[in-house]
Amino acid sequence: MLDLPAAARLYLRPIQFVDTPIGGDGAVARLAGGLLWFSAYELIVVEGCTRIRQRVVSIAEAEADPRLAPIAARITASRVPLTLGTRTLRFDQPQVMAILNMTPDSFSDGGKHMGDPAAAAQSGVEMSIAGAAILDVGGESTRPGAETVWEGDEIARVVPVIARLAASSAAISIDTRKAAVMEAALAAGAHLVNDVSALLYDDRALEVVARADCPVVLMHAADPKRGAQGKGGYADPLIEVYDWLEARVEAVVAAGVDRAKIVIDPGIGFGKSLADNLALMNGLALFHGIGCPILLGASRKRIVGALANEAPAEQRLGGSLALALKGAALGVQLLRVHDAFESVQALRVWRGMEDAARTAPHAAL
Incomplete structure (x- = not known):
């Protein structure tokens, strides 16, 4: 689990897009149920009005962290027609x-x-x-x-x-x-x-x-x-x-x-x-x-x-x-x-x- 400040606001930005999910089981995720796949997130940590940390996290790291997992789930969920x-x-x-x-x-x-x-x-x-x-x-x-x-x-x-x-x-x-x-x-x-x-x-x-x-x-x-x-x-x-x-x-x-x-x-x-x-x-x-x-x-x-x-x-x-x-x-x-x-x-x-x-x-x- 990532060590994240308790009071900070957390954001995930999908990055490192890939051509195909083939061969990437567990390492890639589908973006909003659409055509695109990506292999990492940029994690942005904000306190007050300031970004205090930015780093790349893997799909697995985001899904395993209890505070990031709900954000990741919203990012990857298919949008309702x-x-x-x-x-x-x-x-x-x-x-x-x-x-x-x-x-x-x-x-x-x-x-x-x-x-x-x-x-x-x-x-x-x-x-x-x-x-x-x-x-x-x-x-x-x-x-x-x-x-x-x-x-x-x-x-x-x-x-x-x-x-x-x-x-x-x-x-x-x-x-x-x-x-x-x-x-x-x-x-x-x-x-x-x-x-x-x-x-x-x-x-x-x-x-x-x-x-x-x-x-x-x-x-x-x-x-x-x-x-x-x-x-x-x-x-x-x-x-x-x-x-x-x-x-x-x-x-x-x-x-x-x-x-x-x-x-x-x-x-x-x-x-x-x-x-x-x-x-x-x-x-x-x-x-x-x-x-x-x-x-x-x-x-x-x-x-x-x-x-x-x-x-x-x-x-x-x-x-x-x-x-x-x-x-x-x-x-x-x-x-x-x-x-x-x-x-x-x-x-x-x-x-x-x-x-x-x-x-x-x-x-x-």
Whole structure:
């Protein structure tokens, strides 16, 4: 058993990923019931606000320690599939959530579908045909500087689109912070609530989701009331975001939401600096310790522009794909993207390489 301080908080981050579990009985573990296998953890020991120890521990060491074993069990446990209307979303491989904005001021594609719900729904159907597992419909921009939209206007933007998409049997998510919009969207045929405030912006939101018994995405934001305008100022963004999400999941479960229906999102770009976002991207595997599927929404965000000569939003496809594949390689189950066709294609190629690695001649050696 490891000698760990009694009062310290403990974290495990899966590391040392391997091509195949063949020949690694007891020495490797499967990540969240998905495609990836790993052979060690990074153990992070925190007291107060400071990391006091970091070391590599084996799979066996983690499973044998009474304080680490529950964390390891959450990391390796298969995620429960979500039922979204007539569709079942499984988390044994990464899936695409395609963005369908009904806003005039989105930083990336604002105004494209405004005033034409039929064309918007057709665009959503095309993204489904391209391989998107979920269509995420939103009527309010959450970009920095965006104005708050009255809930009546937001409902008018999204409900006609959702109703048309529901008729096509698509799996639909409503991207909103407002309880009234959630209710209207769910009544129109949406199946999942994606809330960038983790049900903290609107006092009724948690009640609505619990009563509807629907899946929900809880996203971290430095200030859930202000969204992208909030400022964090993190000493250790990875640990602080983890702690916040873990506490928020527990609070939402205590309020009556089924834990098996909760997805978590570290909130790339929401009140976070470039350094914060990079720490979260590189440390994504840590979040498997919370035991929920992970959504990564980094498509076309500022992190891409900051690393790519200030490329404008419409020229950030390559960087967005790089971030998506980084997420897939660390076990993220849902990738929220603007470019559905390209993202699905990238994931299919990545999946093909992963499958080939498991069956290569060297794999059994």
